[in-house]
Amino acid sequence: MTEPLKAGRGLELRPLKVGDAGALFALVEANRxxxxxxxxxxxxxxxxxxxxxxxxxxxxxxRRGTASSFGLWWKGELVGVAGFVWIDTANRSAALGxxxxxxxxxxGLMTTAVSALLRHGFRTLKLNRIEIRAGVRNRRSRAIPERxxxxxxxxxxxxxxxxxxxxxxxxxxxxxxxxGATPGQTRR
Ligand SMILES: CC(C)(COP(=O)(O)OP(=O)(O)OC[C@H]1O[C@@H](n2cnc3c(N)ncnc32)[C@H](O)[C@@H]1OP(=O)(O)O)[C@@H](O)C(=O)NCCC(=O)NCCS
Numbered sequence: 001m002t003e004p005l006k007a008g009r010g011l012e013l014r015p016l017k018v019g020d021a022g023a024l025f026a027l028v029e030a031n032r033x034x035x036x037x038x039x040x041x042x043x044x045x046x047x048x049x050x051x052x053x054x055x056x057x058x059x060x061x062x063r064r065g066t067a068s069s070f071g072l073w074w075k076g077e078l079v080g081v082a083g084f085v086w087i088d089t090a091n092r093s094a095a096l097g098x099x100x101x102x103x104x105x106x107x108g109l110m111t112t113a114v115s116a117l118l119r120h121g122f123r124t125l126k127l128n129r130i131e132i133r134a135g136v137r138n139r140r141s142r143a144i145p146e147r148x149x150x151x152x153x154x155x156x157x158x159x160x161x162x163x164x165x166x167x168x169x170x171x172x173x174x175x176x177x178x179x180g181a182t183p184g185q186t187r188r
Contacts, residue, residue, distance in 0.1 A: 035099055
């Protein structure tokens, strides 16, 4: 199983365990309305049982090497989730996804987490390409790849169906050979 990842700002990235299901569900419940604005899954996550099933699923994917997700702990609390939502091993390519509790927005925690995930992806998983797709109007989400030196590659129109609408995705990419050129990417 993947080891916890080191990140700055007192943030810890640890693979979710079945025992985290209660904390995870409580966090989803507290943030449900804002998460469903930008993510497709909150409406299907209605109980601790659903959070437990999600954790079992991502742990199985991690064992197969097709995904790699982490719980984000800050000041002793679970505050979000981030990781590689899919990994295409043949092409050494992967996509990052993330969400954070409203109460912890605005401190740079997710930028710090994504920076640690870039190091994990390029160094440990030997990826060649990492991408991030964000709703074109999701300013906070788009700011993360922009802050970390990703290239804006274009738009996937109506790429995702959310609870009440289709959203266009802004697609960002970063290649192994480009990583480290921007200060926030921190290769160390
Ligand atoms: C997307 C999401 C994770 C972004 O959270 P965030 O807190 O804005 O992102 P960060 O943790 O990187 O913090 C950046 C903010 O902290 C500030 N900040 C403070 N110190 C910082 C530092 N050292 N480094 C970077 N940013 C810092 C930045 O200025 C920025 O605030 P601003 O937008 O008010 O200028 C969050 O809004 C969220 O969970 N949204 C709902 C789910 C979602 O949309 N997920 C993505 C789907 S594609």
